[in-house]
Amino acid sequence: MHQIACHECDLIHDIPPMPTRGAACCVRCGAVLLRAQANSIDRTIAWTTAGLVLYVVAVTFPFLAMRSGSIIQETALLTGIQQLYSQGIYMLAFLVLLTCILIPLGQMLGLLYIFIPLKLNVRVKFAIPVFRLFQHFKPWSMMEIYMLGILIAMVKLGKMATIVPGLAVIAFGLLIFVLNFAITAVDSHMVWERLGGES
């Protein structure tokens, strides 16, 4: 039995030992106070590893190709960012790079950095700041929004040319789900307890 305060209305709750799967909600405002995950460590590591493989495919393979008559033009995931950069719009290039490429990668590397030592029962330096960053950067990972952008761009260019999705788009689409599974598998209450308890 321990106490926590709701992060949205500050009401104090006594939390009994949680079942392996289940969530506790605030009785006053309905916010989810904590959500227990079964096998959090193994599932997070498994999904994150799968995500890294997909990530490599998404970044290196052809992303979208545009065919108009006999001309085919291939692009990679990074092409748009390079073009923004060469047009001199550095801030946008940086923002897209950050939200769709760097932060998702950082999330996966961060998760492995925290969860592999938890699995092996060893301590690593900077685990607490890494996990803190992971939590703060969550809303800034925007791959699913980029995917919606692809759909809109395809409709927009559909009149002019045929857009052919490459292997990287498929990997990118799968990565959205896999990374989401990895993040949902994280039992943050358990992680904080283990990270804090060991020090």
Added chain:
Amino acid sequence: MKVALISARKAGMVSCHDCHLLSRMPKISGQQVAHCPRCGVVLHQRKPNSIMRTWALVITAMIFYVPANVLPMTVTSALGTTQADTIMSGVIYFIHSGSWEIALVVFVASIFIPFLKFIIIIYLLLSVQFKSIKRPRDRTILYRITGAVGRWSMVDIFVVTILIALVQLGFLANIAAGPAAIYFATMVVITMVAAESFDPRLIWDVVDEKHE
């Protein structure tokens, strides 16, 4: 789950922003700060200066909203002619070409959601400042909605990025990002930070005070 029906602040406790550990709020004076015993972050019972910070951010975002909508988002040049498109003219283009569902998605994400966020955040700020006790639970849900939907406004920036990538060598046309793109992206980022800087517990503090 037992509930004491008292807020952490009233009980002299503080909940850590990052790790949610509930601990006793140490007595501090002046420039001193208290740190979370578990994760070490600086403890605050409420987000510091939440109301003023949120006002400043939401007003800045509203100022950026104007050029983001008025200036061209993309400049397309094909066969010697150039065409500048704003967000709204992009929406109208989709309606004319028969893809009204895409028109709706772009309109909602780029024009409606930012506007809705301004209204909700300002409403929440005023309701706290005027010490409203009406429907605190619904207002908390509104706060949760603003946090969840704001990121989707980014979609137009990504559309521009993808268009530029695909039409890069100019064999059909050439597309460049217009001046609105930077204003728009800045507006979305600032609105996301504004929603984050509002502290929903302020809504409930007013309710707690009135119940005494």
